[in-house]
Amino acid sequence: MSSPVSATTAAHDALERRQAARLLLAAPVLTAHRHPGDLALVRRHAPALRSVFSRMLGYQLVTESSFARLVKTPAGGDTPARHTTTAGFAPQTSALFCLACAALLAPGTGEQVLISSFIEQIRADAATAGIALDDSQAQRRQLVTAIGLLIDWGVLTETDGTLTGWSERHEEALLSIHRPLLPHLLARPLGEIGRLEDLWAAPGPASEEPRRSLRRKLVENPLVRREDLSEPERDVLSRERNDLARLLEEHFGLLLEVRAEGALAYAGDGPASDIEFPGPGTVRQAALLLIDALLQRDGPPSQPLGPSPGLRCTWPEVDAALGELAAAHGRAWSSLHTGDPDRLRSDVVRLLTAMSLAGADEEGLVLHPAAARYRPVVRASAPTRAAARLTAERPESAALFGDTWTTATENAS
Structure with a gap:
């Protein structure tokens, strides 16, 4: 014993x-x-x-x-393992990222490099490869994004000066190169990369085993919509749900929750995502409050995105709700967003779609039923009941669309 x-x-x-x-x-x-x-x-x-x-x-x-x-390998089908650090990478930015990796491996490059020399090498390699680069503000932002990812991932360290200083004021900066990591940064050789997703995902087998691909989707995504699962994956989720829940908890500390519209695996003892939501900051607060504002609208739910249930909200409705929220919370929110409604909407929608809580098309935003999990509830404070605050509750039954997904998650105002 x-x-x-x-x-x-x-x-x-x-x-x-x-x-x-x-x-x-x-x-x-x-x-x-x-x-x-x-x-x-x-x-x-x-x-x-x-x-x-x-x-x-x-x-x-x-x-x-x-x-x-x-x-990582693809989560299943054509869907790569998600990584939000690279969200919004345009094809041009991904090309600059590859050029930056190649520049760090150029002959004669030491353990440190001046950012001006680094940029010159990227531009020279781009010209050799037939890629047109200019010194426009948009091009500079793309360069900053590509180099910033190398800094975020630890390949580069800002030893003297910063990338921001170079971007905003043309100040020189000294970067230290973490060379041992560089060969392992990309999932495959640059010559095999044909699209952005190939940067981060190693090639998967031609025929994927549904149990493994289902596990990948559950551990990589805040929410897995049922329509995004293949038929074999849906069969595994239905027939082997208990075994799947046991394995996820045993190896990753994740609790499996399955509803009619999909499934999610969440951690009961700490963070499990690279996306912090709910959380501090203008975008996270606006997204959380927008969910509540849109769910208070009158009208039945619709099914605008194929078989997935959801609540359709037109862009004018979304803009009106965000405008009211910005007016009410303008003093506490960033002026960069309150002064730019388009940027506020874009960043909020990007966050909600990254969390799989919404989908967007030309007509508007579609809230997934699971968004009700994050709906703030106003509760009066005892004993005076005069002060109300946004808090989280775990109602036993608070279905948004009939007997489907309930509002049952921890929340923060």
């Missing part, structure tokens, strides 16, 4: 492995410079994590003394 001490140690190790696995899912590149504690945790459990990621998800984990890199 195992002793109480060994049992406690085993339980602690299992908890750490689940935490480390979720860290890697949210941030597939961890470096000693930016994430020393997280990297130490991953390296401590690297053998077990490599086995779990390979068996459960078909992912490859590379660990070295100064970094950890989780190489």
